[in-house]
Every structure is written in structure tokens, then in C-alpha cells.
Amino acid sequence: MTDPIEKLREYGYELPAPNAPVAAYVPVTRTGNLLYVSGQISSNEQGVVQGRLGETMNVVQGGNAAELCAVNILAQIVHQAGVPLEAVRQMVKLTVLVASTPEFTEQHLVANGASELLVAVLGEKGRHARAAFGVAALPLGAAVEIEAVVEV
Numbered sequence: 001m002t003d004p005i006e007k008l009r010e011y012g013y014e015l016p017a018p019n020a021p022v023a024a025y026v027p028v029t030r031t032g033n034l035l036y037v038s039g040q041i042s043s044n045e046q047g048v049v050q051g052r053l054g055e056t057m058n059v060v061q062g063g064n065a066a067e068l069c070a071v072n073i074l075a076q077i078v079h080q081a082g083v084p085l086e087a088v089r090q091m092v093k094l095t096v097l098v099a100s101t102p103e104f105t106e107q108h109l110v111a112n113g114a115s116e117l118l119v120a121v122l123g124e125k126g127r128h129a130r131a132a133f134g135v136a137a138l139p140l141g142a143a144v145e146i147e148a149v150v151e152v
Helices: 004-010 059-080 107-126
Strands: 028-031 034-041 090-099 129-135 144-151
Touching: 004 059, 004 107, 028 059, 034 059, 034 090, 059 090, 059 107, 059 144, 090 107, 107 129, 107 144
Parallel strands: 090 129
Antiparallel strands: 028 034, 034 144, 090 144
16 A cells, blocks of 8 residues: 555645644543544644535535545644554544535535545545534534544
8 A cells, every 4th residue: 555645645735733622622532442533623724714515615615624624633643643644454433524504415425525535545444434414613613523533
């Protein structure tokens, strides 16, 4: 398998410094071989990608925001948990929250942005169970937030 960091670069991303918590929680908790990565919002070096699906954003834009969340999850694994991406055994589960209008029903398609990137970067180890649902608002006005359970 290609080096996950190189694969990430092929998709136009560098592994960023991890986002610091914006409230009273830790970014990653480890118990045994499982990492619980706290919700990572759609953000990059330019700031938070804000919006609501069905109002100010379309599915493609939402998918791009979900990709950013996946990149931030990988950054937490490497920088906070101290686990190289090669040591990831399995992305176990993602929980995807999408800021959206009540009429918007394509949260699952938005979540594909993160899911597809993780499989592209980690191969079969990137496949995971997933829940995706809409919420009225997310912290800092983020369009998407994703938490992850990862086996290492």
C-alpha cells in the first residue's frame, strides 16, 4: 500500500497541526487498542468552513467540508495520539453531523466525502461503519463535524 501521507498529498492535503479543543474535552482518548477521536469540524488553515446544507451549501460543498473533517481526524491520530497512520488497523466507525435545513435529506452523500477520502488514504483499513444525520447548528458555525472510533 502507498504511504498514507503520500496518498493524502495526492488528494491535495498536507497533514495539518491538530485543532485544539474549543471546550472542556480532550481531542483523543485511548482505551486498549481503540482511539476515540472527538468531533472534528470542517476547518483548514483558512478557518472554519461554515454553512448549512440545503440553504447556503450544496452536496458537493458539503462533501468537501466532510473531507476536511477526515483530514483533521487523521491529524489527531498522528499528532495527539502519537500513532502513525501505518499503524491504523481499522477505521471502525464515523458519526457525521451535518448542519442542514429540515428539508435536506442527503446527509449520507455529504458524509461520503469523508468516507471516500479515508478509504483512498488507508485502503481497506479505511472502511468503516457510519451514522450520518442532520443538526440545526454545529460549533463555530461549522458545516460538518465528524467523530471517529479507530482501532490501532
